[in-house]
Amino acid sequence: MKRQIHSTALRRIIAVTAGAGTMALLAGCAGGGSSQGPETELDGFDWKNFEGTELNLLMSEHPFSNAIKERVPEFEELTGIDVNLETLTETDYMVKLLTELQSGAGSYDAFMTSQPMNFQYAAAGWIEDLQPWVDDDTRTAPDWDFEDFYPALIDSLRWDKTEFGGAGEGELWAIPVNEEGYSLFYRTDVLEEFGVEPPETIDELVAAAAELDGKTFDGKEISGFVSRGDKTYPTLNPFSTFVLGHGVQDIVDGKAGVNSPEGIAAAEDWVELMQYAPDAASTYTWYEAQQDFIAGNAAMYIDADHMAPDFEKSAIGGNVGYGLPPEGPAGRGSSMWVWSLGMNADSPNKDAAWQFIQWASSKESLTEAITAGNMNPTRVSVGQGDEMAAATEGWGDYNEIWQEILSDHAEWAYTPSAAWPEVGDIWTTELQAAVLEQKTAQEAMDDAAAQIDQLIEE
Incomplete structure (x- = not known):
C-alpha cells in the first residue's frame, strides 16, 4: 500500500503504545525524550559543517x-556526510520504526512520518521539534525558503502536545514532502452520455449517483459511486469531505461530537450515497475502490x-474529471494526509x-x-512550476x-491525540454498520460517541 498508513501496522503501534499509557497520551500528556534543539554554536551555515558524519x-x-x-x-558529495538509507514496505517500516523509537537507541537519525504518527511520537518524546532548527540561520541554508511551503501543510504538522487538541499550534514535528487532499473524481464521458452535470454539492452528488446507478455504459452496468467503506480510520479520508461539509467536530469540550446533529447529518448523507456503490464497497480500502473506478465500474x-497518475495511465485516462470536494451546509472541506x-x-x-x-x-x-511520481509537491513554487504543469498536461x-483544494479547503480535520487512530476506527466501524443498514445513522453515531467518550474517560 503506497499512500496510506496500513491499518494492521497502526493497530500494532496502538497496542504497543497503549502499554506505555496511550490513554494518558489521549489527554495530551507529554512524554520524555530529548527534543531540545541545537546545542552548539556555529560560525555560519556551510553544507560541509558536519563532514564525516x-x-x-x-x-x-x-x-x-x-x-x-x-x-x-549528490547529498553525500555536497556535504561529505555518509548516508545509509533503508526503505521497507509500509507495514514493515511502521513496525520497525516504532520498535527503534521505543528503544531510545537513536539507531535511525531521521525518518518518514505523518500527522497521526507525529501525535504518537511527540507525546512519547520520540520526535524532535524542528522549529528551533528552522529558526537557526547557522544551520539552515539561506535559500531553503521555509515560507515557500503551503501554509496548510505546515499547520497540519504543528501540535502543542501539552494541550488537548492544539492543531496548528505549538511545535513543528516534521517537514512536508508529499501531500494529498480529497477530490471528487467523475467520468466525463459517462456524465455526458446521460446528461448529468458534474455535481458541486453533497445533495447534487447523491442525486447524480442515484441517476447514474445501474446505467449501462460501454457494455457494462455501472454503479453511481464508489469509495472506501472499510471499518478502519483511513475511511475517514474521503468521508472528511462530508464531515467538514457539515461542520462536524469529532471532539467538543472533551466529549465526542460525532453524534451531534451535524455528525448525524453527515453520516446520513454518506450512508445514502454509499447505497449507490457496489455491495462490496463496505469493505473496500483505497486500493479496491481505486481499482473499481479504474476498471470503469463506477461513475464517481x-x-x-x-491518484490522478494511476487514472491517466489506465483505460479511463482522458475521461476523468477532477472536482472540488462537494459543498455542504458548512461549505467545502477536505482533510489531508502529509x-x-x-x-x-x-x-x-x-x-x-x-x-x-x-x-x-x-x-x-x-x-x-x-x-518519480511524487504528487503532490509541498512547496508553492514547485506546485506552480513548469515541471508540474508538464507532468500533468492533458489531465483536465x-x-x-x-492546488485549490490545498490552498482553500484542506486542513487536518480531527482533534490531534496519540490515540487518534483508535477514535477513527470506532467512528468508521459504526459508519460501516450504518452503511450495511445494521443500524440507523443516529444509532451508529450514538454508539460511536459512547465508545469514544469511554476511551477519553479511561
Missing part, C-alpha cells in the same frame, strides 16, 4: 523515497487527489540529520521527485484543482 535513515517505499534514494550520492469516486520527514529526538547526529531533511525538502529535490483541471 554517518547518517542512518528509514523510509517507507514511496515515490518520494525512491526519488531521494537515487540522489543520495471521492479519494486522494494524487508524508513528511522527522528527526529522532534521541539521534546522536541531529545537525547532519537536519541538513538531510532540508536538502530532501528543497525546491530542487521536490522538483526532481515529480518525475487536475493541476488547478489539487
